[in-house]
Amino acid sequence: MINLYSIRPKGFNIGNDVIYLGINHFIRNAFKENFNVISLPATSKYESHKKAGLSSQTIYEINQFGHGVIVGGGNLYENGELEVNATALNALERPLMVFSVSRGKVYNKNLEFVNRTDVMTDANIGLLNKHADISMSRDKATKEHIDGLGYTDNIVGGCPTLFINEMPQHLVPISEQDQTDVLISIRTPTLMSIPVSYQYELRYQMMQMIELLQNKGYSNIKILCHDHRDIPFAASFKEVDYLYTEDVYTYLTYLKNTKLNLTFRLHSFIPCLAYDIPTIKISYDQRAISMLDTIGMDDWNINLVKDDLLKEVEHRLDNMGDLDSIKSNLRDSLWAENRNTIVENCNHFAELVAEKN
Numbered sequence: 001m002i003n004l005y006s007i008r009p010k011g012f013n014i015g016n017d018v019i020y021l022g023i024n025h026f027i028r029n030a031f032k033e034n035f036n037v038i039s040l041p042a043t044s045k046y047e048s049h050k051k052a053g054l055s056s057q058t059i060y061e062i063n064q065f066g067h068g069v070i071v072g073g074g075n076l077y078e079n080g081e082l083e084v085n086a087t088a089l090n091a092l093e094r095p096l097m098v099f100s101v102s103r104g105k106v107y108n109k110n111l112e113f114v115n116r117t118d119v120m121t122d123a124n125i126g127l128l129n130k131h132a133d134i135s136m137s138r139d140k141a142t143k144e145h146i147d148g149l150g151y152t153d154n155i156v157g158g159c160p161t162l163f164i165n166e167m168p169q170h171l172v173p174i175s176e177q178d179q180t181d182v183l184i185s186i187r188t189p190t191l192m193s194i195p196v197s198y199q200y201e202l203r204y205q206m207m208q209m210i211e212l213l214q215n216k217g218y219s220n221i222k223i224l225c226h227d228h229r230d231i232p233f234a235a236s237f238k239e240v241d242y243l244y245t246e247d248v249y250t251y252l253t254y255l256k257n258t259k260l261n262l263t264f265r266l267h268s269f270i271p272c273l274a275y276d277i278p279t280i281k282i283s284y285d286q287r288a289i290s291m292l293d294t295i296g297m298d299d300w301n302i303n304l305v306k307d308d309l310l311k312e313v314e315h316r317l318d319n320m321g322d323l324d325s326i327k328s329n330l331r332d333s334l335w336a337e338n339r340n341t342i343v344e345n346c347n348h349f350a351e352l353v354a355e356k357n
Contacts, residue, residue, distance in 0.1 A: 137154050
């Protein structure tokens, strides 16, 4: 029996669980049978115990019982979510694959991209890529940064959630009331790394968007929280209700049962592309902007801090047919190439595990 250790984000954001489902789909296809996936948190700061990350304890366990280790996916480079013990990593004896990990910059008050204050150090990013047998960066900006560190073997792998529709679908019964006309996937403004003035303005902009949607004939509008920290902001809108779940299958069922997803979150936008649910993305940092560029959706993106938000939302509502055209052109070209890259590297990882064990 093959034991694969998965070092992944296990914080509050349910998007991490969607990514995990996507990764496991491709790993399952590569290994086919007789394997276990042992999931451990990338950091101990959200956990009540200390077994996390690439620590001396976890790497000792991987060397003893594991046959390979996968790091990702998620924003592990970007916000210091991955703990790395350099001495322990040097002692790793099993194949290592970095899968769909991103590093993005944020806007400062002058609307320039700058490094986050909690970004993973270049030394640790370099160390991880030095030891990785396979390194798949999630987006172009991440690859460019790692290339600049001298580790040019990393490749752009995209995000596995773009193919979430390929997985067996475990739909959860939901009420008719929760089968919505619009889901607005939010992030609490204070958790957005944007200038404070934009954080303060966002509630008013949300109210304008809700009014616009109602005027366009959308009646059953709900806010979708990806994180329990979104609830206070969601609860401040008395005219619409909000949904929250910690169950990833219920979350995906909400997405599949809406007529439109208007989202600040990558991991409702990308699954909606896969499910053919009309969706509009509002981005506010480099990781999202670069991810949409990576999958050929940059022309459909709305930049929260650079664009006229309400005008751009209305334009997309009035031209939703353009989204179908964009997706149709991408499915057999860029997206197919993206999928092949993931499949080929997961198969290569399976071969490495077989060779070294």
